[in-house]
Amino acid sequence: MIMQTKLHPALIAIASLIFLILIAPLFIILGAAVSDTPFLTFPPQGFTLKWFSNIFQIEAFRTTAITSLQIAFLGTFLALLIGIPAAYALNRFKIRLPSWLSNVFVLPILVPEIVLGFSLMKNITIGLQLPVYTTLLLGHTLLVLPYAVRVVGASLASFDFSIEEAAISLGCPPLKTFLTVVLPNISAGVVAAFILAFITSINDVSISLFLTGPGVSTLPIQILAHMEQFFDPTIASVSVLLMLLTVGVMAIVEATLGLTFLTK
Amino acid sequence: MVKRLSPWLLAGPATFLVLIFLIFPVGSTLLATLTDAKGWLAPYTAFFNSSLRRTVLMRTIEISLITTVISVVLGFIAAYVVAHMPGRLKSIMIIAAVFPLLTGVVVRSFAWLILLGKNGILNSALLSLGLIAEPFSMLYTKGAVIAAMVYLFVPLMILTLAGVLEGIPKDVVEAASSLGATPFAVFRQVILPLAMPGLIIGAVLVFTGSFTSYATPQLLGGERQMMMGTFLYQRAMVTFDWTGASTVAAIMVVVTIAIVVLMTRLARRMNPMAA
Numbered sequence: 001m002i003m004q005t006k007l008h009p010a011l012i013a014i015a016s017l018i019f020l021i022l023i024a025p026l027f028i029i030l031g032a033a034v035s036d037t038p039f040l041t042f043p044p045q046g047f048t049l050k051w052f053s054n055i056f057q058i059e060a061f062r063t064t065a066i067t068s069l070q071i072a073f074l075g076t077f078l079a080l081l082i083g084i085p086a087a088y089a090l091n092r093f094k095i096r097l098p099s100w101l102s103n104v105f106v107l108p109i110l111v112p113e114i115v116l117g118f119s120l121m122k123n124i125t126i127g128l129q130l131p132v133y134t135t136l137l138l139g140h141t142l143l144v145l146p147y148a149v150r151v152v153g154a155s156l157a158s159f160d161f162s163i164e165e166a167a168i169s170l171g172c173p174p175l176k177t178f179l180t181v182v183l184p185n186i187s188a189g190v191v192a193a194f195i196l197a198f199i200t201s202i203n204d205v206s207i208s209l210f211l212t213g214p215g216v217s218t219l220p221i222q223i224l225a226h227m228e229q230f231f232d233p234t235i236a237s238v239s240v241l242l243m244l245l246t247v248g249v250m251a252i253v254e255a256t257l258g259l260t261f262l263t264k
Numbered sequence: 265m266v267k268r269l270s271p272w273l274l275a276g277p278a279t280f281l282v283l284i285f286l287i288f289p290v291g292s293t294l295l296a297t298l299t300d301a302k303g304w305l306a307p308y309t310a311f312f313n314s315s316l317r318r319t320v321l322m323r324t325i326e327i328s329l330i331t332t333v334i335s336v337v338l339g340f341i342a343a344y345v346v347a348h349m350p351g352r353l354k355s356i357m358i359i360a361a362v363f364p365l366l367t368g369v370v371v372r373s374f375a376w377l378i379l380l381g382k383n384g385i386l387n388s389a390l391l392s393l394g395l396i397a398e399p400f401s402m403l404y405t406k407g408a409v410i411a412a413m414v415y416l417f418v419p420l421m422i423l424t425l426a427g428v429l430e431g432i433p434k435d436v437v438e439a440a441s442s443l444g445a446t447p448f449a450v451f452r453q454v455i456l457p458l459a460m461p462g463l464i465i466g467a468v469l470v471f472t473g474s475f476t477s478y479a480t481p482q483l484l485g486g487e488r489q490m491m492m493g494t495f496l497y498q499r500a501m502v503t504f505d506w507t508g509a510s511t512v513a514a515i516m517v518v519v520t521i522a523i524v525v526l527m528t529r530l531a532r533r534m535n536p537m538a539a
Contacts (some may be wrong), residue, residue: 007345007348008447011341011344011345012345014341015341015342015344015345015346015357018338018341018342018418019342019357019360019361021415022360022361022363022364022415022418022419023360023363023364025372025375025376025378025379025415026363026364026367026371026372026375028375028378028379028385029371029374029375029378032378039383040377040378040381040383041378041383041384042378042379042384042385042388043385043388081277082277082278082281083278085274085275085277085278086274086275086277086278086279088274089270089271089272089274089275090275092271093270093271096271097271097272097275101275101279104279104282104283105278105282107282107286107287108282108286110520110521110524111286111290111517111520112472112475112476112513112516112517112520113476114476114478114493114496114497114513114516115290115293115476115496115513115516115517116286116289116290118293118496118500118509118510118513119289119290119292119293119513120285120289121500122289122292122293122500122506122510123288123289123292123293124285124289127289127292138281138285139285141281142281142282142285142286145278145281145282148278149278199366202368203367203368203369203370205368205369205370205478205479206476206478206479206493209478209497210497210500210501220368220369220370220479223370223371223374224370224479224482224483227374227377227483231381235374236374236378239370239371239374239375242367242368242371243367243371246363246366246367247363249366250359250362250363250366253362259355259358259359259362
């Protein structure tokens, strides 16, 4: 409280302006989405919701939205399915696993996404003849794996493994111990990993860019393709729907972890 | 036996995924650039002998550096204010940073397409103020790409630095000012050194993010402001020059890893609290 009086008014003014500029463009999209003009404009001229109904008339938006949701849910689920055991092993058996192993799970962050996307196309879909959809799913699983390993790992780092040992020594089988003793204690980490992974996957461009084929594409890629041909408010209305998804995700974050979680 | 293997059984599937779907394909891409029909490292000679390619690389470095500097300055100011705001205002500011961060790159770049386009808000504003006679397109310029990239990365910088600045013990700052340090001296000699490691990490995220970006340069820069990401895509999917695309990919990997490794080492050494 003492500190806040020391903030220079000019500093507060600049910061307020920064935050205003961060939010304003998103409202501009909202305005452009309801404009009754065949081209994108702001401020909106007239008011219409026809661009929203237009989204549902364009088959490509429907199919790619379904693909995006499928890939995001399945990829996140797979990443958690293999990432949680890995995070557990890295924390529980620290001495029995080589120290470089935790660095392996940093690689998906370190390697540029676009390089990963290109390499997956070149060496997996074309090289190993794997179907595009499978590669896309595994590419996304890989992309979000670091969240599963590292965010859940951070929860496990503060978990007291003696509770687990107590359960086991009292005769509880290992898997049941994990599900009923360990998992409830790291649930915040699992929820955080799920949310971050899901939003990363659904917004991804750079990996999906190369992993599209006949009948397979994701919503962000479809938006990019549509924008290159048309400059009508349909894209603005799709963007509004995606922003509603963000609002939903933020509400979940706030309800489960609190938004300050994201500054850590 | 099972007990001895269990760590590997648990970590195995995830390790396997990274091995088969990251290390193998990316490794093959990198290996393919080491040699071609014209000899050892010839793809790199070809890359650096082409003035177009050198221009793309230099432009990417330039745009990424400018983006990083602006994002660091704006992010620092905003984060400093966030760190010192009372509860309610702070939450509003954090929401204002998190919301764009969680919104996709395509949507956020698209917002700048509306802002800077011919029918855009900036043009309408300039027209109604009488500053210009005719609307002109501000798209496909370096400035457009930088503006959208800064917009993309400032939230990330704010959230990274807000955590760091909040972690600076208040007594350290109070001790300095009660001993007679001017506000500028406090900033220069106490806050900045303590925030430096976080600042470097944030700057690395922004630089590597800009250096390897695709959607923003594609939408706001187009062909005229080709960057490494858009160039890689063009080589691979338009001209089918896979050796050329792989070379671009390899340069991206080398630059990214070199910067991350060097800067995190620097950040660790500069941490005055760790010494």
